[in-house]
Amino acid sequence: MLRVKSLCGIVAAALLLSGCSWLGRTPPEQSVRVLSAADVGTCRMMGQTTVSLVDKLDAVSDNPAKVQQALNLLARRSAVTLGGDVVVPLGDAKAGQQTFDIYACGTH
Numbered sequence: 001m002l003r004v005k006s007l008c009g010i011v012a013a014a015l016l017l018s019g020c021s022w023l024g025r026t027p028p029e030q031s032v033r034v035l036s037a038a039d040v041g042t043c044r045m046m047g048q049t050t051v052s053l054v055d056k057l058d059a060v061s062d063n064p065a066k067v068q069q070a071l072n073l074l075a076r077r078s079a080v081t082l083g084g085d086v087v088v089p090l091g092d093a094k095a096g097q098q099t100f101d102i103y104a105c106g107t108h
Helices: 002-017 019-023 064-082
Strands: 044-052 086-089 097-104
Touching: 044 064, 064 086, 064 097
Parallel strands: none
Antiparallel strands: 044 097, 086 097
């Protein structure tokens, strides 16, 4: 769990340095899906991540859809690191932060 949080800190720092391209997705992240808890019954739990846009919130806070898109992207990046291919949000985003479970489901 600490490893995921450290990784998220590194990712956040990288995002700050990347300017406007911070929402771009790389190929491994494109294969990670955002599903509901009902969709992962046969999947293996890989871990959990809490992602945050605290440093970027001013840039997207007026658009809830962009906030959610950015949080989903950060969760997808964490999933790739842990070997997962699905993320499941645990509740709604609050103050630019959201927690996700990470699963390995393979192809459904």
